[in-house]
Amino acid sequence: MSLDAATIRRIARLARLGVGEAEIERLQTELGHIIGWVEQLGELDLDGVEPIAGVGHAALRLRADEVTDGDRVEAVLSNAPGRAGPFYAVPKVVE
Amino acid sequence: MSDMVELTGQSLAAALDGLEKGRFSSVELTRAHLDAVEALNPTLNAYITVTAEQALTQAAEADAVRARGEAGLLCGAPVAIKDLFCTEGVRTTAASRILSNFVPPYESTVTAQMKRDGAVSLGKTNLDEFAMGSSNMTSAFGAVQNPWRRRGDDSPLVPGGSSGGSASAVAARIALAATGTDTGGSIRQPASFCGIAGIKPTYGRCSRWGTVAFASSLDQAGPLARTVEDCAILLRSMAGFDPKDSTSVDVAVPDFRAAVGRSVKGMRIGIPAEYRAPGMPEEIERWWQQGIAWLRDAGCEIVDVSLPHTRYGLATYYIVAPAECSSNLARYDGVRFGERVEADSLDALYERSRAAGFGDEVKRRILIGTYVLSSGYYDAYYLKAQKVRSLILRDFTEAFGRVDALLTPTAPSAAFGLGEKMSDPVTMYLNDIFTVPASMAGVPGMSVPVGLDSAGLPLGLQLIGRPFDEETLFALGSALEKAAGFDHLPALRAGAVA
Amino acid sequence: MSYVIEGSTGPWELVIGLEVHAQVVSRAKLFSGASATFGGEPNSHVSLVDAAFPGMLPVINAECVAQAVRTGLGLDARINLVSRFDRKNYFYADLPPGYQISQFTHPIVGSGKVDIELADGTRREIGVTRLHLEQDAGKSVHDQDPTRSFIDLNRAGVALMEIVSEPDMRSPEEAGAYVRKLRMIMRYLGTCDGNMEEGSLRADVNVSVRKAGEPFRTRCEIKNVNSIRFVMQAIEVEARRQVEIWESGGVVDQETRLFDPHRGETRSMRSKEDAHDYRYFPDPDLLPLVLEQGWVDSLRSALPELPDAKRARFVAEYGIPDYDSSVLVAEQATAEFYETVARGRDGRLASNWVVGELFAALNRTGKTISTSPVTAEALGGLLDLIKDGTINGRIAKDVFEVMVETGEAADAIVERKGLRQVVDTGAIDSAIESVLAANADKLAEYRSGKEKLFVFFVGQTMKAMKGKGNPALINERLAHLLKAD
Ligand SMILES: [Mg+2]
Ligand SMILES: [Zn+2]
Numbered sequence A: 001m002s003l004d005a006a007t008i009r010r011i012a013r014l015a016r017l018g019v020g021e022a023e024i025e026r027l028q029t030e031l032g033h034i035i036g037w038v039e040q041l042g043e044l045d046l047d048g049v050e051p052i053a054g055v056g057h058a059a060l061r062l063r064a065d066e067v068t069d070g071d072r073v074e075a076v077l078s079n080a081p082g083r084a085g086p087f088y089a090v091p092k093v094v095e
Numbered sequence B: 001m002s003d004m005v006e007l008t009g010q011s012l013a014a015a016l017d018g019l020e021k022g023r024f025s026s027v028e029l030t031r032a033h034l035d036a037v038e039a040l041n042p043t044l045n046a047y048i049t050v051t052a053e054q055a056l057t058q059a060a061e062a063d064a065v066r067a068r069g070e071a072g073l074l075c076g077a078p079v080a081i082k083d084l085f086c087t088e089g090v091r092t093t094a095a096s097r098i099l100s101n102f103v104p105p106y107e108s109t110v111t112a113q114m115k116r117d118g119a120v121s122l123g124k125t126n127l128d129e130f131a132m133g134s135s136n137m138t139s140a141f142g143a144v145q146n147p148w149r150r151r152g153d154d155s156p157l158v159p160g161g162s163s164g165g166s167a168s169a170v171a172a173r174i175a176l177a178a179t180g181t182d183t184g185g186s187i188r189q190p191a192s193f194c195g196i197a198g199i200k201p202t203y204g205r206c207s208r209w210g211t212v213a214f215a216s217s218l219d220q221a222g223p224l225a226r227t228v229e230d231c232a233i234l235l236r237s238m239a240g241f242d243p244k245d246s247t248s249v250d251v252a253v254p255d256f257r258a259a260v261g262r263s264v265k266g267m268r269i270g271i272p273a274e275y276r277a278p279g280m281p282e283e284i285e286r287w288w289q290q291g292i293a294w295l296r297d298a299g300c301e302i303v304d305v306s307l308p309h310t311r312y313g314l315a316t317y318y319i320v321a322p323a324e325c326s327s328n329l330a331r332y333d334g335v336r337f338g339e340r341v342e343a344d345s346l347d348a349l350y351e352r353s354r355a356a357g358f359g360d361e362v363k364r365r366i367l368i369g370t371y372v373l374s375s376g377y378y379d380a381y382y383l384k385a386q387k388v389r390s391l392i393l394r395d396f397t398e399a400f401g402r403v404d405a406l407l408t409p410t411a412p413s414a415a416f417g418l419g420e421k422m423s424d425p426v427t428m429y430l431n432d433i434f435t436v437p438a439s440m441a442g443v444p445g446m447s448v449p450v451g452l453d454s455a456g457l458p459l460g461l462q463l464i465g466r467p468f469d470e471e472t473l474f475a476l477g478s479a480l481e482k483a484a485g486f487d488h489l490p491a492l493r494a495g496a497v498a
Numbered sequence C: 001m002s003y004v005i006e007g008s009t010g011p012w013e014l015v016i017g018l019e020v021h022a023q024v025v026s027r028a029k030l031f032s033g034a035s036a037t038f039g040g041e042p043n044s045h046v047s048l049v050d051a052a053f054p055g056m057l058p059v060i061n062a063e064c065v066a067q068a069v070r071t072g073l074g075l076d077a078r079i080n081l082v083s084r085f086d087r088k089n090y091f092y093a094d095l096p097p098g099y100q101i102s103q104f105t106h107p108i109v110g111s112g113k114v115d116i117e118l119a120d121g122t123r124r125e126i127g128v129t130r131l132h133l134e135q136d137a138g139k140s141v142h143d144q145d146p147t148r149s150f151i152d153l154n155r156a157g158v159a160l161m162e163i164v165s166e167p168d169m170r171s172p173e174e175a176g177a178y179v180r181k182l183r184m185i186m187r188y189l190g191t192c193d194g195n196m197e198e199g200s201l202r203a204d205v206n207v208s209v210r211k212a213g214e215p216f217r218t219r220c221e222i223k224n225v226n227s228i229r230f231v232m233q234a235i236e237v238e239a240r241r242q243v244e245i246w247e248s249g250g251v252v253d254q255e256t257r258l259f260d261p262h263r264g265e266t267r268s269m270r271s272k273e274d275a276h277d278y279r280y281f282p283d284p285d286l287l288p289l290v291l292e293q294g295w296v297d298s299l300r301s302a303l304p305e306l307p308d309a310k311r312a313r314f315v316a317e318y319g320i321p322d323y324d325s326s327v328l329v330a331e332q333a334t335a336e337f338y339e340t341v342a343r344g345r346d347g348r349l350a351s352n353w354v355v356g357e358l359f360a361a362l363n364r365t366g367k368t369i370s371t372s373p374v375t376a377e378a379l380g381g382l383l384d385l386i387k388d389g390t391i392n393g394r395i396a397k398d399v400f401e402v403m404v405e406t407g408e409a410a411d412a413i414v415e416r417k418g419l420r421q422v423v424d425t426g427a428i429d430s431a432i433e434s435v436l437a438a439n440a441d442k443l444a445e446y447r448s449g450k451e452k453l454f455v456f457f458v459g460q461t462m463k464a465m466k467g468k469g470n471p472a473l474i475n476e477r478l479a480h481l482l483k484a485d
Helices: A005-014 A021-043 A073-077 B004-009 B012-020 B026-044 B052-067 B109-116 B164-171 B188-194 B228-238 B282-297 B310-331 B346-357 B360-373 B379-399 B425-432 B436-441 B470-484 C062-074 C172-189 C228-247 C293-301 C307-318 C322-329 C332-342 C347-365 C376-387 C393-406 C410-417 C425-438 C440-447 C453-464 C471-484
Strands: A087-091 B047-050 B078-082 B120-125 B177-182 B197-200 B220-225 B268-272 B301-305 B405-409 B445-452 B458-465 C005-007 C010-023 C086-089 C099-102 C112-117 C123-135 C139-141 C148-152 C159-165 C201-210 C220-225 C256-260 C265-268
Touching (some): A005 B360, A021 B310, A021 B360, A021 B425, B004 B026, B012 B026, B012 B228, B026 B052, B026 B078, B026 B120, B026 B164, B047 B164, B052 B120, B109 B120, B109 B177, B109 B228, B120 B164, B164 B177, B164 B220, B177 B197, B177 B228, B188 B197, B188 B458, B197 B228, B220 B228, B228 B470, B282 B405, B282 B458, B310 B379, B360 B379, B405 B470, B445 B470, C010 C172, C010 C228, C062 C123, C062 C172, C062 C293, C112 C172, C123 C172, C172 C228, C172 C307, C201 C228, C228 C256, C307 C332, C347 C376, C376 C393, C376 C410, C425 C440, C425 C471, C440 C453
Parallel strands (some): B078 B120, B268 B301, B268 B405, C220 C256
Antiparallel strands (some): A087 C148, B047 B120, B197 B220, B405 B458, B445 B458, C123 C159, C256 C265
C-alpha cells in the first residue's frame, strides 16, 4: 500500500511539519507500509464492542476552585526563543 | 572499601547497606560512579548530560543527612534519570533536537520523590527521541551502545529502547539503578537486551506529571536495575498518588521489597499460547520453557491460557500511540520553549521549527497519528483500535480470573547490531510484540534476565500481573532470578578493560 | 408580521442559530490553578499547564463543573451524568498545546430551552441543543510591533461554556432577545457575568435564508461577535448579502465570516483554504467526568429564583402590571431592591416609585441600582410616611430629591423642614375661607354653575398651605364649606 502524495501533503500541513518534495515519495512508501500493516485490524469483527480510550481505573477527580499558580512570568518566559518584554513574540499573524 | 569495581559492582541494596554501615560514603560511591561514567560514556553514549558537580553536592548532603540519622529510602545512592523526566535547572531534551536547549523550571513528581528520598542523580540518560523506538537509534544525541558483545565479535549492539541509555548505564555499572519509562515496552525490552531487570508498573501507579509525554494513555515510569530487589527499592520511591495527574490512582504504595523472596508456592502461572512470534529464535522458546520449569519447581501451578487478541496488540498500539503523540507533540512549535527556526509567517515558523527539530521516526509517528485521526479515517483506524484495545483488556481480565500472573518471553530476539532493522519501520516495531499487550491493558509487566543465547547475549522473561499487584511480580521475579542465578557480566563495564 | 427580507424575487425568511461562548465565573482556570480573573499583567495569570510545558497535565476545577450544571439546570436542560473531554487539534499562536480541551461527543449538558419575549409581547421558545465546557484561548496582540504579534496567555485555559442553540430564530430581534435572556439567566445564576466588553460573552452566529416552506439552505458562521447590537446587525447584513447572491443566480458558500462593525459588512476569513480538520479524540490525560445525581439535585435545590418565575411572582404577590414586573426583574439587583421596598408595603406604590422616581434619579446622577444614593430601606421609609399620612405624595417627591442629594432619611428631612402634612380641619377651613374671600368673582361663577372651579379652589388652598395640606381633607372641607354657604 502507498499513500498518495496529496494525502502526505495534507497531513503534513495539518501537523505543521515541513516536508520537502524530496521526502514525499519516501513517506508515501513508509507511511503506506505502516498503514497497510495496521489494516490487519480489519480482520476482526468488532460489532458491538465498546471502544475504550484508556484503562483509567477511576472517574475524574475534581480539584477545589483555588488560585494556586500564576505570577511567575519569568518561569513562563524563561525558555522562550522569541520574547518581547512580558510577551511571547511570533511573526505577525494576519487575521 | 574504596575500589571502584567493588563500589560500582554492587547492587543498590548492598550499596544502601554499605552506606548505612558506614563502609563508604555517598561521596566516595558517587565519585566512583562518576569516574566510571567518564571512562565509559564516550563509548556507550548512555548519558546525554552528566551532572557531576550537582551529584557530588547531593552526595555530600546525603552523607550529612545520614549522619543526622535522617536517611531516606535512597539516601546517597547514585542513580541515573532518563532524559524524559523534567529536572529543575537541568537540561531535559527527550533526546530531541527540538528540546536540546530546554531547561525546565520544575521537577517531575517521580524525580522529586527520589530527591526527597535522598537519591543522587548522576545525570540524564539517552533514549530514543521522545521515547519512540526500540533501539535507541533515533536519539538526536546519537545511538547508545549495549555494553554486551556477541562472543568473539566486537561490533556494537543496540541496548534496546527507548530507555536504552538507562539500561546500558545500569548494565555497565555506571549507575546503580535508573529510571525509565515504558509506553509499549521501553523498560522491559532494553532490560532484556542488557541483562538487567526492569518493571513497568500498573498504569496510574507512578505520576506522569513532569515527564515528557509520548502517549498519555500508555506512558508509565518504572525502574531499571540489576536485581529484582533493586527494582523494588526504586519503585517504592518513584510510585505514589499525585493529585497533579488526573490518571494517577490513589492507592497505597506497598513495601515492594517485602515481596521479594516471598514464597510463590501455589501461585497459578498462565502460559499464553499466543506469545510465540513467527521466526522467533528457538533459544527464546527454550529459555521460556526453562522459566516455566523453574516456577513449577518453586511450587507454582502452570496453566495454559489464551489471550486471543495478542497478535493484534502491535497494530492497535501503532494506531493509538501515534494518534496520542501527534497531539502531545503539537506543543513543540518553537514559540514558548525549544528550538525555533525563524520565518516570516507563523505557519512557516511552525513547519520549519518542527521539520528541523524532529527526527524521522518522530515525524513518521506524528504523520501516522494525524492520518488515523483525520476526517474520514477516524472510524477506520482510531475507533477500531479503541475497540480492539477493549478486547485486549478483556483477554487479560479473563486470564487473571484464572491465574495470578503470566509468563512470556520479553522480546522476540536478543540485542541486535547497531543500525540493523532500520530499513523498515515495521520490522523495528516487531521488537515490542510481547510487551505491547500489557501496555494496552495497563497491567504491570516485569522483565528478568534468565540466561544467555548461543552468542552470549542476555535474554529476559516477562512476568505480567494484575492491576496494582506488582508485589506478585516481585515475588515471582525474585524466584526466577534465584533459579536462574544470572551472574554473567557485559564486556563493557566499570573497571573492566574495554 | 413575521420578519422577512423583501428581495426582487419575493420575501426571504431568516434561519438563525447561535453558539454562545460564556466565560464561567470561577476563581481559577478550568484545568490549572492560575487565576481566571480578567486583566492582570501580561502572562501573569499563567501556569506552566496553560503554557503547555512538557509533562504538564490538566486537573479539572470542581466549581467550573458545578457552574456548567447550574447553567444547564437554569436552561431546563438534561444534565449528563457521564461526560467526557476531547481534544480539538489545531495550531494557533494563542493555543499553546496545539489543542483545545473541549467536549465534542459527550457534553455535560444536553438539550434545554430559553423562553424569549419580543417588543410586541410575542413569546417564543428557543431550543438549546447542548452546553459543554471548554478552554478559552490566549490573546494575540497585533498592534504593538510592525512585524511581530505578541502573545499573552492570561486567558488561555479559562473555563468557557459553549451554549449551542437550535436554528430556531427567525429575526435579528429574536437573536438579540435570546442572547439577552441567556445573559440574564446566567447572571441570576452567577455562572457568567455577561460582560461583553471584557469578552465574557461572545457569539458565533449561523445565518441562512430561505423562501417560505423550503428546507434549510447553506449557512455561514459569523465568528466571535461581541455585542448584542452587533449580533443583530451582523445577521441583517449577512442575510441581505445571501439574498443578493441567491437572487443574482449565485450560490452561497458554507464558510466562516467576520463581522466588521465599522463597515457594517461581513467578510470571509482568510484562512479558509486551510480546511479545518480538528481530529477530535478523547483526551487521554483525563478520565470520564462522572457526576452523582444527588450532587446535581443539591445544586438544583440551591438555585436562585430565575427571572421568569420572579416576574410571575411579583405580578401575583405585589399586584403590579406584568410590564412593570418585567422591568423590575431585568436585573437581579433591581428585583432585590424592589422587593425590599415592596415587602409589607403597597406593591404598586413601590413599583411606581422604583420604576419612576428612582430610575429617573439614577439616570440623572449616573448611578446604578447597586450604587444608588437612596437605599431600598430609605425609600421604604419614605413610602411609610406617605402611607401613614405624615406627608402627601407631592411633598414626598420633594423629600425624595433631598434624599438623593444628601442621603438623609425621609423622616429626618420631614422633621427638619417642617413638611408634616396638615390634618387639622380648623387650619384647613381657615385657609379655604381666605381663598374663597380673595376670589369672590370665581366663587360667584362657581355658584352660577361653573363647577370645574372646584379644582381651582383646591389648588389655591394647597398653595396657601405651602403644599402641606392633606389633599383628601381639603377636598372634603371645601365641598362642605361650599355647600354650607
Ligand atoms: Mg463554535
Ligand atoms: Zn467553542
